[in-house]
Amino acid sequence: MRKSLFLGDANALVIAQARLRELLSIVHDEFALGGSHGLKGIYAFLDIFGAEQKSASDYRELRAAHVRRIYLGLESGNAEVFRLLNKPGSPAACIEAVRAIKAGGINVGIIILAGAGGTRLAQQHVSHSLAALASMNLGPGDIVYISPLIVPPDGSYAQQLHEAASRPLHVVRQLEQLKAGAKAVCAPGSKVALYHIEEFIY
Numbered sequence: 001m002r003k004s005l006f007l008g009d010a011n012a013l014v015i016a017q018a019r020l021r022e023l024l025s026i027v028h029d030e031f032a033l034g035g036s037h038g039l040k041g042i043y044a045f046l047d048i049f050g051a052e053q054k055s056a057s058d059y060r061e062l063r064a065a066h067v068r069r070i071y072l073g074l075e076s077g078n079a080e081v082f083r084l085l086n087k088p089g090s091p092a093a094c095i096e097a098v099r100a101i102k103a104g105g106i107n108v109g110i111i112i113l114a115g116a117g118g119t120r121l122a123q124q125h126v127s128h129s130l131a132a133l134a135s136m137n138l139g140p141g142d143i144v145y146i147s148p149l150i151v152p153p154d155g156s157y158a159q160q161l162h163e164a165a166s167r168p169l170h171v172v173r174q175l176e177q178l179k180a181g182a183k184a185v186c187a188p189g190s191k192v193a194l195y196h197i198e199e200f201i202y
């Protein structure tokens with residue numbers, strides 16, 4: 001029933017373009033991509049720091065190799081919330097990366113974390129995330145995913161949140177704000193969906 005191919009890694013496209021070219025060519029030898037009965041496209045994750053290493057022409061080449069959507073974890077459009085997540089890159093770098101990817105003709109899937117930053121940063125998390133999405137000019141074929149934050153019991157996030165004078169947030173209300181706001185700032189033809197991280201933990 002599947003009509004697409006997902007490259008199974010959380011940052012699959014980060015590898016150097018020359019190596020990626022070789023690997024995609026093996027994929028093409030194995031699967032009839034683009035043919036009338038074959039798979040319709042390739043989908044993959046890319047970290048923001050990996051995306052920064054590629055140019056619009058690299059993305060055009062990936063588009064020609066049938067890469068159709070790249071998923072990026074923006075997590076938050078607010079720089080302070082983003083830093084709390086200990087993630088390389090920044091919201092500004094993610095926006096740049098999305099522009100290059102879209103200039104290369106590839107759609108994006110952007111993930112926002114509902115609940116990130118806790119109570120003190122809630123308002124700016126929502127407003128800056130929606131502003132970041134608005135600046136990405138998302139349209140047909142693009143997807144915004146909202147992922148309700150699950151705080152790992154053994155991680156450092158809870159302590160960092162405490163040090164940032166914030167407290168965990170009950171995500172339901174923020175989830176609705178982000179969903180409604182994302183629908184309002186994205187052009188018709190784009191989708192807003194829930195992302196369930198539990199489904200990806202093995």
Ligand SMILES: C[S@@+](CC[C@H](N)C(=O)[O-])C[C@H]1O[C@@H](n2cnc3c(N)ncnc32)[C@H](O)[C@@H]1O
Nearest residue numbers: 010011045046047072073111147148149150197
């Ligand atoms: C496979 S992961 C990582 C993708 C990619 N490596 C990146 O960081 O951009 C995909 C998404 O899961 C979400 N995620 C990761 N940890 C989470 C957690 N503890 N609770 C909820 N969502 C989470 C994040 O939104 C992340 O972008």
